[in-house]
Amino acid sequence: MRIAVISVHGCPLLTAGAREAGGMNVYIATLSRELGARGIGVDVFSRWHAPEVPEIENLAPNVRVIHLEASGRQFLSKDEIYPHLAQFEAGVLAFERREGRGYDLIHSHYWLSGLVGLGLQRDWQTPHVAMFHTLGAVKNQARAGEHESDLRIQSEQQIIRQADAVVVASPQEEARLKRLYDHAQGKVRVIPCGVDTDTFRPLEMAEARRHLGLNGERILLFVGRPDPLKGLEILIGAASLLEHPKGVRVLVVGGEGDQSDSAYQPIHALAQTLDIAEQVSFTGAVSQQQLPYYYSAADVCVVPSYYESFGLVALEAMACGTPVVASRVGGLQTTVRDGETGFLIPWHCPEPFAERLDLLLVNETLRQSLGEAAHTAAQAYRWPAVADSVLELCEELTTIPAAPFHTYEV
Ligand code: UDP
Numbered sequence: 001m002r003i004a005v006i007s008v009h010g011c012p013l014l015t016a017g018a019r020e021a022g023g024m025n026v027y028i029a030t031l032s033r034e035l036g037a038r039g040i041g042v043d044v045f046s047r048w049h050a051p052e053v054p055e056i057e058n059l060a061p062n063v064r065v066i067h068l069e070a071s072g073r074q075f076l077s078k079d080e081i082y083p084h085l086a087q088f089e090a091g092v093l094a095f096e097r098r099e100g101r102g103y104d105l106i107h108s109h110y111w112l113s114g115l116v117g118l119g120l121q122r123d124w125q126t127p128h129v130a131m132f133h134t135l136g137a138v139k140n141q142a143r144a145g146e147h148e149s150d151l152r153i154q155s156e157q158q159i160i161r162q163a164d165a166v167v168v169a170s171p172q173e174e175a176r177l178k179r180l181y182d183h184a185q186g187k188v189r190v191i192p193c194g195v196d197t198d199t200f201r202p203l204e205m206a207e208a209r210r211h212l213g214l215n216g217e218r219i220l221l222f223v224g225r226p227d228p229l230k231g232l233e234i235l236i237g238a239a240s241l242l243e244h245p246k247g248v249r250v251l252v253v254g255g256e257g258d259q260s261d262s263a264y265q266p267i268h269a270l271a272q273t274l275d276i277a278e279q280v281s282f283t284g285a286v287s288q289q290q291l292p293y294y295y296s297a298a299d300v301c302v303v304p305s306y307y308e309s310f311g312l313v314a315l316e317a318m319a320c321g322t323p324v325v326a327s328r329v330g331g332l333q334t335t336v337r338d339g340e341t342g343f344l345i346p347w348h349c350p351e352p353f354a355e356r357l358d359l360l361l362v363n364e365t366l367r368q369s370l371g372e373a374a375h376t377a378a379q380a381y382r383w384p385a386v387a388d389s390v391l392e393l394c395e396e397l398t399t400i401p402a403a404p405f406h407t408y409e410v
Contacts, residue, residue, distance in 0.1 A: 001040050001041070001104045001105065001394065001395075001398065002040070002041040002042075002043070002101065002102070002103045002104050002105075003035065003040060003041070003042050003043070003103060003104065003105045003106075003107055003394065004043055004045060004092065004096075004103040004105070004106050004107070004120065004126075005028060005032060005042055005043065005044040005045065005107045005108075005109070006045050006092070006106060006107070006108040006109065006113040006114075006116050006117050006120070007024070007025075007028050007044055007045070007046050007108075007109045007110070007113055008045075008046065008047050008070070008081055008085070008088055008110070008112045008113045008116060009046075009047060009076075009078040009081055009110065009112060009113075010024045010025045010028060010046065010109060010110065010113075011025065011044075011046035011047070011049055011065065011067070012025050012026075012028040012029035012032065012044055012046070012059060012065060013029075013046075013053070013057060013059070013065055014049070015285050015287060016225075016285070016288070017223070017224070017225060017253065017254035017255070017284075017285035017286060018225075018254070018255065018256065018284070018285035019075075019225075020077065020078055020225065021225070022224065022225040022227075023133065023193070023310065023311075023312040023313075024109055024110065024133045026288065026312060027109075027133075027193055027312070028044060028109060029059065030194065030196060030383055031194075031383075031386070031387060031390060032044055032059060032060065032063045033059065033060040033063060034383050034384065034386075034387035035062075035063070035387060035390070035391065036059075036060045036061050036062035036063035037060070037061065037062075038387070038391065039062065040062065040391070041062050042062060042063045042064070043063075043064050043065075043066055043103070044059070044063070044064070044065045044066065045066050045068055045088075045091075045092050045095070046065060046066070046067055046068070047067070047068060047069075047070050047076070047081065047084075047088060048067040048068060048069050048070075048072075048073040049067070049073075049074075049075050049076075050073065050074070050075060051073045051074070053067055053073075054067070055067050066095055068088055068091035068092065068095065069087065069091060070084035070085070070087045070088035070091065071083075071084040071087065078110075078112065081112055082112060082151070085112060085115055085116055088116055089116045089119045089120065092116065092120060093120070093123060096124075102124065102126075103124065103126055104126065104127075104394075104398050105126060105127050105128075105129065105394050105397060105398055106120050106121055106124070106126055106127070106128040106129070107128075107129045107130075107131070107394075108128065108129070108130050108131070108159075108163075109131050109132075109133060110131075110132060110133055110134075111132060111136070111152055111155050111156050111159060114130045114132070114155070114156070114159035114163065115155055115158075115159065117130060117159070117163065118158070118159060118162050118163065121162070121163070121164075127164045127165075127397040127398060128162075128163045128164050128165075129163065129164065129165045129166075129167060129393065129394065129397065130159050130160070130163040130165070130166050130167070131166070131167040131168070131169075132156060132159075132166070132168075132177075132309075133169075133309060134307075134309055135156060135173075135176065135177060135180070135181070135309075136148030136149070136152040136153040136156055137153050137156070137176075137180040137181065138173075138176045138177075138180060138307060138309075139229065139307065140153075141180075142229065142306045142307035142329070143228065143229055143306035143307070145228065146229070156181060157181055157182060157183070160177070160181050160182070160183050160184050160187065161182070161183040163187070164187070164397050165187055165188075165189055165393060165397060166184065166187050166188050166189070167188075167189050167190075167191050167390070167393070168188055168189070168190055168191075168309070169190070169191065169192055169193045169309055169310035169331055170190065170192065170309065170310055170330060170331030170333075170334050171190055171334065172329075172330050172331055172333055172334065173190075173309045173310070173330060173331060174188050174190050176330075189389075189393055191386060191389045191390055191393070192310065192331075192334070192335075192381055192386060193310045193312055193315070193331075193381070193386065194381050194382060194383035194385070194386035194387070195312070195315045195316055195318075195319045195378055195381050195382070195383070196288075196383055197319055197378065197379060197382050197383075199288060199289065199291075199292060200291070200292050200295065200316045200319035200320050200378075201292060201319065201320060202296055202320050202321035202371075202375055203292055203293060203296035203320070204296070205296055205297060207296075208292075208293045208294075208296035208297035209297045211293050211297075212293055212294065212297055214249075214297055217247055217248060217249040217279075218247055218248045218249070218299045218361050219248075219249050219251055219297055219298045219299050219300075220235065220239060220248060220249070220250050220251070220298065220299065220300055220302050220357065221251050221253065221294055221295065221297075221298035221300070221301045221302065221317070221322070222235055222250065222251065222252045222253065222254075222301075222302055222303075222304075223253040223254060223286075223291065223294065223295075223301070223313045223316075223317075224253075224254045224303075224305075224313055225254055225255070226254060226255035226256075226261060226263030226264055227263075229305060229306050229307060230304070230305050230306075231304035231305050231306050231327065231348060232252065232264075232267055232304065233266065233267060233270055234304035234327075234348060234349065234350050234353060235250060235302045235304050235350075235353065236250065236267060236270050236271050236274065236276070236280065236350075237270070237274065237349075237350030237353075237354075238302070238304075238350040238351075238353035238354040238357060239274075239276055239279065239280070239354075239357075240274035240275070240276045240350070241350055241351060241354035242354055242357060242358055242361070243358050243362075244361075245276060245279065246279075248279060248361070249279050249280075249281060250276075250279060250280045250281070251281050251283065251294065251298065252264075252267075252280065252281065252282045252283065253283050253284075253285070253286050253291070253294055254284070254285055254286075255282065255284060255285065256284055256285075257282050257283055257284020257285070261282070264282060267280075291316065292316075292320050295316060295317045295319075295320035295322050296320050296321070296322065298317070298322050299322075299360065299361060299367065300322065300323055300324070300325055300342075300357060300360050300361075300367070301313065301314065301317035301322050301323070301324045301325075302324075302325050302326070302353065302357070303324060303325070303326035303327065303332060303336075304326070304327055304345075304348070304353060305326070305327050305329060305330075305332070306327065306329065306348060307329050307330050308327075308329060308330040308331055308332050309330050309331055310330070310331035310335075311326070311330065311331050311332045311335060314326050314332055314335050314336055314342075315335050315378055315381055317374070318335065318336075318341055318342075318374035318375060318377060318378040319374075319375060319378035319379075319381075320375070321371045321372060321374060321375040322371055322374065323341065323342040323343075323360060323367060323370035323371045323374055324336050324341065324342035324343075324374065325342055325343045325345065325353060325356050325357060325360070326342060326343075326344055326345070327344070327345055327346075327348060328344040328345060328346040332344065335377075335381070337373075337377065340370065340373050340377070341370055341373045341374035341377050342370055342374060343356040343359075343360075
C-alpha cells in the first residue's frame with residue numbers, strides 16, 4: 001500500500017513546540033514511521049517552509065517528506081496558506097505524474113490539507129481519510145477570544161461530507177464533531193493518539209534534574225506551543241496561590257524561550273504582577289529526545305488548556321511516571337483519570353489547580369502512587385496498537401470506491 005499524507009502547514013521535520021508545530025507534527029512523524037516499518041510506502045506532502053530544506057527528505061525506511069512550493073519557500077503562518085492551496089495541490093499532482101506511481105489512499109491532516117485531499121480524491125479516485133486535530137467550531141466554543149473563520153468551519157463541513165472517513169482522537173471529540181457538524185454519521189472512527197514508550201519512560205528524578213542542571217526546587221512543568229488555548233496564565237495564577245510558592249519553579253517548555261518571544265509577553269507581565277516572575281523559567285522548544293528528562297524531573301505536569309482534542313503532553317508525562325493536573329476538557333478526560341493518574345479540574349481558574357497542586361506537593365506518597373498508575377495507564381497507548389488501528393481503517397477503505405466531486409474557491 002502507498003499512502004499520500006497531506007500536511008500542508010505541519011511538516012513532520014519541524015521541531016514541535018516552536019511556532020505552530022506541535023502534536024500534529026509529532027503524530028504525523030510517528031504514525032508515518034510506524035507505517036513505514038510495516039512496509040507501507042508513505043509520502044508526506046508538506047509546504048516548503050524554509051529555503052534550505054531539500055525537496056525530498058527521507059524520514060524513515062519507506063517514508064519520505066516531499067516539500068512543495070505554495071507561494072515560495074519561506075515560512076507562512078497557517079492563516080496565510082488558504083489562497084495557495086490550489087498551487088500546492090497542483091504540486092502534488094505533478095509530483096505523482098513525475099514519479100509515475102500512484103497512491104492507494106490519501107490521509108489529510110487539518111482543514112487546509114483536507115481541502116487539498118478532496119481535490120486529490122476527485123482526481124485520483126482514491127479513498128480519503130481526514131483528521132482535523134482541531135475543529136474551528138469547537139475552538140470557538142472553548143475560549144472567549146477565539147475567532148475561527150466561517151470559511152474554516154464551512155470547509156470542515158465539506159470535508160466531513162465528502163471524505164470517506166474522519167479520524168478523531170477521543171470520544172469527546174467525536175461527540176463534539178457530531179453535535180456541531182452535519183454528515184458525520186457513519187464516517188467517524190475514534191483512534192487515540194499514541195506515545196512512544198521507548199522514548200517516554202521514567203528516568204530517575206535526581207538524575208534527570210542533574211542532567212538539566214536543576215536544583216532542589218519543586219517543579220511544575222508546562223509543555224506546549226505558545227498558544228492562548230493552552231491556558232498557561234492559569235498555571236501562573238495557581239503557582240502564585242500555592243501555600244509555599246517560594247520553593248516552587250514553573251518550567252515552561254516550548255516557544256522561543258527568551259524574553260523576546262512576544263507570545264509570552266502577557267505571561268511575563270502576569271508573573272511580575274503576581275510577584276512570582278523569579279520562579280518562572282522559559283526553556284524554549286525542547287526535542288522529543290530531551291523531553292523525558294523534563295517530564296521525569298518534574299513533580300507534576302500541568303495541562304491547564306481550554307481545550308485539547310487529545311492532549312499528547314499529558315500522555316507523555318504519564319508515560320514518564322509523572323502525575324498530571326489537567327483541565328477537564330476534550331481528550332484529557334479519557335487519558336487522565338481523576339484521583340488515579342492525576343487530577344482533572346472542571347474550572348478554568350487558578351484556585352482549584354492550586355488546591356490540587358498543594359495536595360501533591362505536600363503528599364509525596366500520593367504523588368508517587370499517582371505517577372506509578374499514570375505510567376501503567378499510558379502503556380495502553382503504545383504506538384504499534386495505534387498504527388494497527390489506522391492501518392485497519394486504511395485496508396477497509398481501499399476496497400470501497402472514492403466519494404464524488406469537489407471544488408474550492410481561490
Ligand atoms: N513538544 C515538543 N517540544 C516542545 C514542546 C512540545 O516536542 O518544546 C511536543 C510535545 O512533546 C507533544 C506536542 O509537542 O508531542 C504537543 O502535543 P499536544 O497534543 O499536547 O498539543 P498540540 O500541539 O497538539 O495542541
